[in-house]
Amino acid sequence: MAAPEPSARAGADDVHAISLYVNNKPGVLVRVALVFARRGYNIESLVVSATAEGSFSRMTITCRGDRGTLEQIIKQLAKLVDVVHAIDHTGDDAYETEIALVKLRAGLSERTQILQIAENFGAKVTDYGQESLMLRVYGASDKLDAFIALLRPYGLRELVRSGKILMVRGLSET
Amino acid sequence: MAGRIPTGAEKLVQCLEHEGVEYVFGLSGGAAIPIFDALVDSKIKLILVRHEQGATHMADGFARATGRPGVVLVTSGPGATNTVTGLLTALMDSSPMIVITGQTNSTNLGKDAFQEADVTGITYPVVKHSYLIKRSEDIPRVMREAFHIATTGRPGPVLIDVPKDISSGPCDAPFVDAIDLPGYRVPGRAARAGIETAARLLGQAERPLLYVGHGAVISDAGKAVVQLAEKLRAPIVNTLLGKGAADETHPLHLGMMGMHGTAYANKAVIHCDLIMAIGARWDDRVTGKVDEFCARARKIHVDIDPSEFNKVIRPDLCLEGDARLVLEDLIPLVEPGDTAAWLKQCAAWRRQYPLKYAKKGGLRAQQVLDRLHHITEGKAVITADVGQHQMWAAQFCKTTANRHWITSGGAGTMGFGWPAAIGAKFARPEAEVWAVVGDGGFQMTMAELATAAVHKVAARCLIINNNYLGMVRQWQELFYENRLSGVDLEGNPDFVKLAEAYGIAAFRIRRPADIDRKLKAARAVKGGPAVVVAEVMKEDNVFPMIPAGAPVSHMIIDPPKRRLEKPVGST
Numbered sequence: 001m002a003a004p005e006p007s008a009r010a011g012a013d014d015v016h017a018i019s020l021y022v023n024n025k026p027g028v029l030v031r032v033a034l035v036f037a038r039r040g041y042n043i044e045s046l047v048v049s050a051t052a053e054g055s056f057s058r059m060t061i062t063c064r065g066d067r068g069t070l071e072q073i074i075k076q077l078a079k080l081v082d083v084v085h086a087i088d089h090t091g092d093d094a095y096e097t098e099i100a101l102v103k104l105r106a107g108l109s110e111r112t113q114i115l116q117i118a119e120n121f122g123a124k125v126t127d128y129g130q131e132s133l134m135l136r137v138y139g140a141s142d143k144l145d146a147f148i149a150l151l152r153p154y155g156l157r158e159l160v161r162s163g164k165i166l167m168v169r170g171l172s173e174t
Numbered sequence: 175m176a177g178r179i180p181t182g183a184e185k186l187v188q189c190l191e192h193e194g195v196e197y198v199f200g201l202s203g204g205a206a207i208p209i210f211d212a213l214v215d216s217k218i219k220l221i222l223v224r225h226e227q228g229a230t231h232m233a234d235g236f237a238r239a240t241g242r243p244g245v246v247l248v249t250s251g252p253g254a255t256n257t258v259t260g261l262l263t264a265l266m267d268s269s270p271m272i273v274i275t276g277q278t279n280s281t282n283l284g285k286d287a288f289q290e291a292d293v294t295g296i297t298y299p300v301v302k303h304s305y306l307i308k309r310s311e312d313i314p315r316v317m318r319e320a321f322h323i324a325t326t327g328r329p330g331p332v333l334i335d336v337p338k339d340i341s342s343g344p345c346d347a348p349f350v351d352a353i354d355l356p357g358y359r360v361p362g363r364a365a366r367a368g369i370e371t372a373a374r375l376l377g378q379a380e381r382p383l384l385y386v387g388h389g390a391v392i393s394d395a396g397k398a399v400v401q402l403a404e405k406l407r408a409p410i411v412n413t414l415l416g417k418g419a420a421d422e423t424h425p426l427h428l429g430m431m432g433m434h435g436t437a438y439a440n441k442a443v444i445h446c447d448l449i450m451a452i453g454a455r456w457d458d459r460v461t462g463k464v465d466e467f468c469a470r471a472r473k474i475h476v477d478i479d480p481s482e483f484n485k486v487i488r489p490d491l492c493l494e495g496d497a498r499l500v501l502e503d504l505i506p507l508v509e510p511g512d513t514a515a516w517l518k519q520c521a522a523w524r525r526q527y528p529l530k531y532a533k534k535g536g537l538r539a540q541q542v543l544d545r546l547h548h549i550t551e552g553k554a555v556i557t558a559d560v561g562q563h564q565m566w567a568a569q570f571c572k573t574t575a576n577r578h579w580i581t582s583g584g585a586g587t588m589g590f591g592w593p594a595a596i597g598a599k600f601a602r603p604e605a606e607v608w609a610v611v612g613d614g615g616f617q618m619t620m621a622e623l624a625t626a627a628v629h630k631v632a633a634r635c636l637i638i639n640n641n642y643l644g645m646v647r648q649w650q651e652l653f654y655e656n657r658l659s660g661v662d663l664e665g666n667p668d669f670v671k672l673a674e675a676y677g678i679a680a681f682r683i684r685r686p687a688d689i690d691r692k693l694k695a696a697r698a699v700k701g702g703p704a705v706v707v708a709e710v711m712k713e714d715n716v717f718p719m720i721p722a723g724a725p726v727s728h729m730i731i732d733p734p735k736r737r738l739e740k741p742v743g744s745t
Contacts, residue, residue, distance in 0.1 A: 023357060027294060027306070034298055068484075075481035081303040081323060084357040 015044065015141075016070055016090045017166055019174050020059040021051070023082040032059060032083070035076045041065050045098075045163030056084065058174075060165045062141075087174070089166055094174070096166040099138040101126070102151060103158040106133040110154055121147045132157065182310040183208035183341035186274070187216045189317035192349055195245050197221055197236065197600050199229035203249020205289060206276030208341040210247070221600065221629060224621035226253055228593040230260020231619065234269045235557055235594030238580045239601040241392070243270040243324050250276045251289030254296075254335075259587055261300040261331045266584025267415060268388060270329035272320055280308060280337040293335050302330030307337065310345035318350045327360040328479040329392060361478050363503060364495035371491055372450075372474050373507035379448035379472065381516040382408040385431065385460075388415035388583070389453015389478060390497045396420045396576050398501035399452060405505060407513040409520045411439040413454050415583040418573035423552070428520060429529075429572070432460040434565040437527035437718045437731045442520050443468065444727050450474040453497040456486040457584070458722070458743060466725035476500050527718075527731060529569050536711040537685055539563055539638045543570040545689045546608065546636065549697070554606040555598050557581065559591030559615035561645040563638035565716045567610040586745075589618030592635055596626050599633040606634075606697070613639040613666055623676045626703040634696050637669050637707045640714070648715045653740045673705035680705040 022028050029048065036043055047060045063070070070088065077086040102123075106114055111133070118125065118135050121143065127134035137147050141164050148159065168174045180188065186209060190198070199221045202210045213220050223229040226248045233244025248254055254275040264271045277283070278290040294306045303323045305316045320332040376382055386399055390412075396419040403410050403426045410420050411431040422429055428439040443449065449468050453476065454460070461467040464486060473489035475482070476497055483492040493500050531540035543566050546554075552574045558564040558581040573579040580598060582590040595609035616637050626633060647661040673680035679699045681692040683706060696704040720729045722743025730738075 027298075027304075030295070031298055038299065072481065072485055075483075079479070079481050081355060081358045 021084040024057040047163040099162040101160045179344040182345040183212040185345040187212040199232040200247035205250035226256035228622040231593035232597035235597030236601040239598035246273040254293040263585040263587040264331040270324040271331040277337040279339045304333040306335040311347040364493040381447040383446035386412040386416040387454025390419035393498040395498035417579040422572040438523035441523040448472040463725040547571040557594040559611035588615035595633040630702045669707040683708040
């Protein structure tokens with residue numbers, strides 16, 4: 001399997017990637033979500049996961065909207081007592097990746113074409129059924145977008161994406 | 175009790191004592207009984223209220239009168255939901271408050287048990303922080319953190335939800351003094367480079383203006399504000415909540431700015447070439463139409479809360495820090511520019527556009543409040559409710575000392591004034607405390623007359639009674655072709671008889687000649703509250719007025735002769 005490629009840098013005002021370092025406590029997710037909801041800002045993806053220290057969690061959030069509102073949202077997130085830090089990594093030198101699982105109704109006539117696309121994207125077949133295929137692909141979000149777009153004509157039965165995770169390169173803090 | 179492990183409730187009350195709490199404002203109920211039980215053996219005085227909203231405003235008034243946190247204790251479910259308005263009021267105005275809510279047993283959480291409500295869930299948007307205690311050993315840590323968070327940085331309300339099994343069960347955890355909150359930072363002094371830039375900008379200004387908000391009250395920055403103004407020879411204006419930070423009778427002070435501020439304060443806002451916000455947040459009541467607000471003036475913003483920077487206005491310079499500390503660092507560095515012409519212009523506006531009211535044609539609220547100010551020599555602590563009377567009180571009761579003016583600014587909570595006065599009087603028994611309320615707002619929390627009577631709280635309540643929701647009526651008259659809707663308070667009780675029913679001394683002002691006599695009689699009441707009802711003319715309007723959403727330059731100074739466009743601002 002090919003190593004996933006680093007993602008392209010995000011543009012100035014399209015999708016933003018925010019990393020939050022938060023207390024691992026009940027209610028923190030609600031407090032964070034309310035800051036977005038109050039400003040009418042839609043969260044596109046949200047990944048909550050463990051960190052190197054057990055008492056903290058990492059939230060990686062992608063969202064779309066204007067930069068001015070987002071600047072305000074980040075300051076309001078940072079103000080939450082349970083948020084240790086909130087950083088917008090849009091444009092930063094960060095490694096970003098995401099996983100997608102795709103289920104297709106795949107008859108015999110289409111399988112070869114599908115598997116060819118899969119091979120080109122380094123996707124792995126995780127379920128090989130009589131009438132269906134499940135594929136796993138990972139890499140930058142735009143690569144996943146392209147992969148899914150190519151498969152769409154074959155009839156996507158189901159799609160699950162993990163949401164983006166990222167880490168800043170070097171010793172800088174994510 | 176030696177040898178016995180305390181209950182969670184006893185530990186919680188011990189923590190309150192440890193924090194120096196003197197009063198708890200509360201209303202009991204099933205889920206909170208263990209905590210009320212623990213209060214029986216405590217030196218903390220429980221002030222039983224008649225409605226939980228009243229408890230929150232009393233705690234808020236207590237907090238604003240002193241800077242010390244006010245504490246509320248209520249039960250679960252409806253007891254807790256009745257505190258939501260008080261939480262919003264405290265959050266919007268950065269008031270330190272601790273609200274302890276009883277909760278059903280933790281095993282019943284989320285199961286629709288009797289009087290169960292998801293109180294932390296309901297209150298997330300209206301608290302600075304909140305806790306649901308799941309383990310009794312967390313009680314001392316949570317209590318210490320709650321008081322720390324409520325009172326430091328930009329203060330605010332903290333809610334603590336305590337399930338009954340936690341308050342009834344044992345808790346032998348020791349007191350906690352150390353704070354470990356990695357996500358919580360309290361700004362102090364501003365960065366030196368910013369201070370130096372501010373000094374340079376202030377020195378270059380020909381028409382500088384200091385715009386003082388509640389942050390200056392909270393950080394006790396008034397003395398520094400006056401020093402800076404005197405050194406710069408710059409005029410001062412304040413917001414509704416900034417009243418009293420700097421003495422409003424100081425020669426450089428132009429009084430309140432904004433929607434119903436003085437015309438001369440707003441003239442200074444329109445014409446200044448530098449405006450420095452000190453603990454103020456460019457609220458829509460201050461800026462009017464944001465795009466046109468001081469469009470050509472340089473702007474400096476001093477705030478302890480960096481999330482206020484660039485929120486409404488994009489200032490030329492932001493200084494993050496405590497208002498007093500920032501000013502104290504700044505004052506030695508400033509070199510005044512030549513502001514003589516500017517001060518002369520401000521003085522001319524002050525002469526040209528004085529606050530005024532007609533002294534004939536009936537009893538006017540303005541005259542009653544003007545007299546209240548003079549009779550109390552400007553030394554009383556005034557708590558105002560919300561509406562026309564609030565604006566008139568803000569205009570005519572010049573505030574000369576810090577924490578002498580208490581009102582709900584951000585939330586505009588009707589019903590705040592009277593319980594806030596009770597709380598303020600508990601906090602400062604030596605001070606003369608007057609609530610100024612309208613007949614509408616007063617009726618929202620008037621049950622607290624009983625609280626004042628029972629505890630012999632010698633606060634005064636001046637009811638400006640026009641039998642209308644007057645501010646809305648004013649808007650309907652000016653902007654909605656006088657189509658009055660939902661503003662006529664027909665059915666008001668006789669407030670004098672009402673007060674007397676509680677055993678409270680009550681006085682009525684019917685005509686201007688009554689004013690001084692009745693106010694003085696109320697002041698002379700010893701050992702308990704007094705109520706004064708001023709039966710003012712039904713239809714009177716607050717001016718100056720900047721229609722909501724309009725630029726400050728569209729200020730209406732005198733009653734308009736023609737019908738006005740509907741305001742573009744929402745409120």
